[in-house]
Amino acid sequence: MSMSATLLTASNLTRHYGGGRGWLGRRKPLIQAVQGVDLCIQPGATLGIVGESGCGKSTLARMLVGLDQPSAGHLLLDGKSWPDQSRSERKRLHSQIQYVFQDSLSALNPRKTIRAILEAPMDHLLGMERNARYRRLQELMEAVGLRPELLERYPHELSGGQAQRIGIARALAAQPQILVLDEPVSALDVSIQAQVLNLLQDLQQHYRLAYVFISHDLAVVEAVSDVVAVMYFGRIVEQAPAGELFRSPKHPYTRLLLDSIPLPGKKGLRGESETIELPDPAAPPQGCPFAPRCVNARDKCRHEQPRLRPMEGEERIAACHFPLVF
């Protein structure tokens, strides 16, 4: 990674739900959704975050864009603590980091035209004049590859691919430096998925955007990311440059994810065959949360939680007592 200025830094980011006591003094279970995540986002680069459902990747994304408040830890956006700021400063920072939703259609108000939806961030975040908005709308529609006639349509008249392009256009309307993309292509068909991924790549080059690309699909994450972080049970368990991570995973969970992907034209899937009990988020295990599923687990793994540590001679960190060797 280059030494260019970091756009967004997350340190020890944590989010838990519940906890405390209810009305009659009953203890509510404490759910740890995200635990102690550290991230750095550089201009023009893509950080991929991959994990299975319930691993906390969406909660993390919502905290990054300010839709959810961390329970502990800090976010620094553009050198300022985020999102607790004065209202005007918050607005300015909001225009720096924008979000693309997974379900693009449900993120568009069914009773508003596409024009009204795309104009909102220009009006409320940037305070643009009518004429400037008009020019910017034309530019945006061209950038995401849609005909300007669509501006007068309503969301239900769009196809899935078009709706996701509008979602991206809305995020770009605020002229951000960072886009957080939460499963942006998982609801799309493969042929449309490839179109949208290529579009994202073009936009990144054109506007020098930084992406936080969240997905459950390893292949998609690899195709778009410079650095990939693998999340399991609310924590990052391995993080490395995309190519290295997939060539030689060090954490057994990363290995399991890779082995579980069925490949076109090949037979003989590896991966697990038994049903696995996932750890209970309300009562997390003492040691490594992956230990019950891990083929290499030893006594130490069941008692001591491994910390993220750099792997020798690599730009990689992994949280494993006994990293895989090749």
Add this chain to the structure above:
Amino acid sequence: MTRSSRPSAWKLLRHNHIAFFGLCLFLLVTVIALVAPILPLSAPNDTAPAERLLRPLSEGRLLGTDHLGRDLLSRLIWGARVSISVGLSATLIASVIGSALGLIAGFAGGRTDNVLMRGVDMLMAFPYILLALAIVAALGPGLSNALYAIALVNIPFFARNIRGVTLSLTRRDFVDAARLSGKGPVRILLTEILPNVAPIIVITMSTTLGWMILETAGLSFLGLGAQPPQADLGAMLGEGRKLLFTAPHVSVIPGLMIFALVMSVNLIGDGVRDVLDPKLKSGSLTRPSAMTEVQSADAKSSPAPDISATQDALAVRNLQTEFLVGTDIYKAVGGVSFELGKGECLGLVGESGSGKSVTAMSLLRLAPTPPGRIVSGQIWRSGEDLLSFPLHRIQALRGGEIAYIFQDPLSSLHPLFSVGAQVAEAIQAHQPYSHREAWRAAVSLLEQVRLPNAASIAHSYPHELSGGMRQRVCIAMALANHPQIIVADEPTTALDVTVQAQVLKLMNQQRKQNEAAALLFITHDFGVVSEICDRVAVMYAGRIVEVGAAGEVLNKPAHPYTRLLINCVPIPGRNQDRLPAIPGSPPAVNNLPAGCAFADRCPFAEGDCRNGDIRLRPLGENRFARCIKPLWKTAP
């Protein structure tokens, strides 16, 4: 496109004859009441002691007179004017205040919601007429006080309705999106949520207006609303009550007017609700019949059984299933033919809208009618055409010889029964087992799909299990009656990748154990196809475009669509800089182009591709492609 094919709200209301009748009646009464001052009527309050209690149709007194000799027609029209205006004003006041409370409570949530809604609950705890009486008693009788009382007692109705709707809207993504666009809470409430709540407010208003008119009349009847001599329908009814036997017309005429007014408003209200309610608008109230309707000419003539197909588990010939939406015909399945060999696994691959699921549903006539219907084709099984079967024979096949596994195990399992009971029920539906025997068989099936502690898991409910475990339960149900064919519709799409690997391995094991069961596996994922399928059929725009052995089709596709589709799937470890995407999007099946449906997106398309029907052409042994320029050809 969608806008033109769906009828507008006004058109829908216009076609609802009963609601339209109500609307006409209400408009008629309202217009007459509005123009009352310029109508040639005698003044409503002019008494004429000499002309007391004239019967209707007397000279100059069309509806007769009351006990003070006042003209009833005039009083009726002026009275309707009062009733309608009080009813409307009360509805407006109640809807504005009630909706505002509901919007704020639903949007703010937490403590604000609690305080506001408990207040509303307290209002609701009193019987409404008692509350109205108390208010009028406190403020003194009079029309305007009656109006406030009626408005107040109806506020909870609006507040509760609107709060519920607001609450569900507030959690939608578009509200988060508006936050990210820099909108503050007030602006979000007014510009994002209110427009979505507005139809519900209108529905609630239209259904309460009649009720309000009735309540106004009720209070006036009790002498708490309009004060004499002012004419009001309720007051007229009250005055006429004493003369019910000597001069029934004095009370019957205003009574009929109240009836007509309230009925017309309620009819409009029902119509407006039907038009604006999105659930009713999409026609989901019309319950689909138990099996898909068949309107097939060849099914009726029942041609001779296809002899070549008898060694197959299933042979589908030229299946066509259509959906009729508005005036458009969607050809979801446009002539699909395939054979499913005994013990074979055939993959049906395609993107959404390619017709792969509808094909699977049509096999056991599970596509909903209306709007779906099978218009052509045969489905051969053991020398018989399933499309000619009556309902009871189809039902005997469903879950018996032919079993289904669906995409979302949570929605295909019943939330209120334990999974063991559901598997046992599936067994008992087809086999004469006692309850205990069925339960034992269910537990052994759950063991067979490798659920740990099957005996105790049988007692758990679907929500207590993980997604992978639920799908294993669904597989156990499908295996319950030793099926000869299993139709699996995207069974691993909703699962995480590690769980998908587990389920695919399980399905492969089961296939080895139950050699007889053929599997029709529907998916969009070529990786899953290579893992589990022997043969694969690729679908595009409702038709099969390529068929062959799975390995051959995937490694050496003949149809350009197959090749382009395989190429645009990212493969881990291949580090592609740019994915070769297919330009454009699939055609809508209500407006298919002539010739090859893929021609517009195909880099090899030429003039002939857009002319006439292109057949599925043989390319080699058991290998077909619907293309006049396949990517390779075997030497003749």
